[in-house]
Amino acid sequence: MNPREQKSDETPSRGATADAIAVGGGLAGSAFALELARHGKSAMIFERMRGPHHKVCGEFLSDRTQTLLRYLGIDVDALGGSPVETLCLANGAKRTSAELPFKAIGISRLLLDETVLTAAERAGATVYRATSVERLEDCGGRVRVQTARATFECRAAALASGKHNIRGLPRPDGPMVGFKMHLRPTDAACTALIGSVHLIAFAGGYLGLCMVEDGTLSIAWIINSQILQLIGTSWATQSSYFAKQSPIFDELTAGAAPAWEKPLAVSGLPYGFMRSAAIAPTIYPVGDQLAVIPSFSGDGTALALASGIAAAQSILKCEGALDFQRRMLANYKPQFQRAAALDWVIADPRLRNVGMAGARLFPSMVTMLVSATRLRGLDGLISSTEART
Numbered sequence: 001m002n003p004r005e006q007k008s009d010e011t012p013s014r015g016a017t018a019d020a021i022a023v024g025g026g027l028a029g030s031a032f033a034l035e036l037a038r039h040g041k042s043a044m045i046f047e048r049m050r051g052p053h054h055k056v057c058g059e060f061l062s063d064r065t066q067t068l069l070r071y072l073g074i075d076v077d078a079l080g081g082s083p084v085e086t087l088c089l090a091n092g093a094k095r096t097s098a099e100l101p102f103k104a105i106g107i108s109r110l111l112l113d114e115t116v117l118t119a120a121e122r123a124g125a126t127v128y129r130a131t132s133v134e135r136l137e138d139c140g141g142r143v144r145v146q147t148a149r150a151t152f153e154c155r156a157a158a159l160a161s162g163k164h165n166i167r168g169l170p171r172p173d174g175p176m177v178g179f180k181m182h183l184r185p186t187d188a189a190c191t192a193l194i195g196s197v198h199l200i201a202f203a204g205g206y207l208g209l210c211m212v213e214d215g216t217l218s219i220a221w222i223i224n225s226q227i228l229q230l231i232g233t234s235w236a237t238q239s240s241y242f243a244k245q246s247p248i249f250d251e252l253t254a255g256a257a258p259a260w261e262k263p264l265a266v267s268g269l270p271y272g273f274m275r276s277a278a279i280a281p282t283i284y285p286v287g288d289q290l291a292v293i294p295s296f297s298g299d300g301t302a303l304a305l306a307s308g309i310a311a312a313q314s315i316l317k318c319e320g321a322l323d324f325q326r327r328m329l330a331n332y333k334p335q336f337q338r339a340a341a342l343d344w345v346i347a348d349p350r351l352r353n354v355g356m357a358g359a360r361l362f363p364s365m366v367t368m369l370v371s372a373t374r375l376r377g378l379d380g381l382i383s384s385t386e387a388r389t
């Protein structure tokens with residue numbers, strides 16, 4: 001076991017302290033701790049899982065996500081992701097495609113999150129795995145972080161627990177359930193899948209198909225919980241429901257071997273959620289704890305990295321959490337409004353048909369809409385402090 005692994009597996013001792021703590025070692029929490037560590041601040045990451053793990057995610061990384069990873073010093077090209085240049089849309093038997101306005105890549109979250117967490121550790125952050133935070137509160141200008149075994153105090157904390165809520169800090173529940181499954185596609189399907197991301201609509205939700213490293217096909221979907229109750233949660237019942245509605249889904253997944261026994265799931269997705277109320281001046285909500293954009297946008301990872309970095313920069317310049325939240329949400333607002341309007345079109349069968357007809361006539365309109373749902377204001381973020389590579 002190398003020293004890095006030893007350090008990761010230790011339980012934080014009662015007296016352990018740091019300038020800041022990240023509650024969660026996903027993209028937002030790791031980016032937060034990494035940015036602080038490389039600017040000379042001490043940071044601890046408390047991650048509830050023992051080791052690398054999968055997340056419900058389409059694993060499509062936009063240009064924004066890649067720019068932010070490079071800013072953090074990650075060698076994105078070395079991760080061996082699958083290149084994506086085309087967006088294919090399918091609705092029933094109809095399909096069309098459009099060029100993406102940027103070069104995207106498909107990388108599994110298993111690999112990506114572990115890469116960023118390890119980078120944070122190399123930069124000097126201390127990572128404690130298998131350490132679940134139970135409570136987080138401000139106590140007279142300091143943050144108290146309580147785990148199952150001990151309580152810690154620090155100057156500031158990032159609430160970076162993603163889809164999992166911490167007691168006392170709820171987010172609203174939405175009606176959609178998210179899933180992810182990995183498959184080994186046939187050679188013929190691989191030829192059709194490589195270079196493209198597929199967005200396939202069905203009654204009650206949509207699917208995203210994207211190749212990731214090692215020739216694996218990643219499928220993520222969201223589905224209304226009432227429909228899920230009728231069809232069941234297994235891969236067999238859900239995939240046959242999708243195949244009945246989408247010949248293209250059937251074509252791309254026929255003969256593919258499931259890599260897992262059952263899909264990974266997350267319920268109650270609060271799409272459109274924006275945490276505008278302050279928790280405390282010392283507690284910075286980041287990633288999905290700050291705001292949740294509809295999944296089809298494929299920009300959630302960019303928002304997670306950007307907010308983690310921005311929260312760290314706020315701490316470096318002594319900006320309180322409420323000012324940080326106001327600034328971030330004002331920046332997100334136009335992107336969220338456009339994504340919400342498109343979400344509405346996708347969800348309504350009649351509007352979806354009209355949208356599909358428009359997309360087939362004017363593929364450049366699709367390219368434009370993809371641009372419109374990208375995160376803005378990165379320049380200020382990544383030039384406000386010097387990037388180290």
Ligand SMILES: Cc1cc2nc3c(=O)[nH]c(=O)nc-3n(C[C@H](O)[C@H](O)[C@H](O)COP(=O)(O)OP(=O)(O)OC[C@H]3O[C@@H](n4cnc5c(N)ncnc54)[C@H](O)[C@@H]3O)c2cc1C
Pocket residue numbers: 023024025026027028029046047048049055056057058059060061062065131132133134160161162163164165166178179208220221222266269286287288289295297298299300301302304
């Ligand atoms: C169906 C679906 C498809 C998506 N597709 C895409 C896509 O293709 N591209 C894209 O960019 N985005 C996509 N997203 C969005 C993206 O997955 C999220 O926005 C992103 O993962 C948020 O990162 P995060 O760091 O905030 O949270 P997470 O990635 O959820 O990380 C949170 C971490 O905190 C840990 N944790 C939780 N609770 C505790 C606790 N109490 N104590 C300690 N640790 C804790 C967890 O174990 C986890 O490691 C998709 C989302 C869904 C639901």
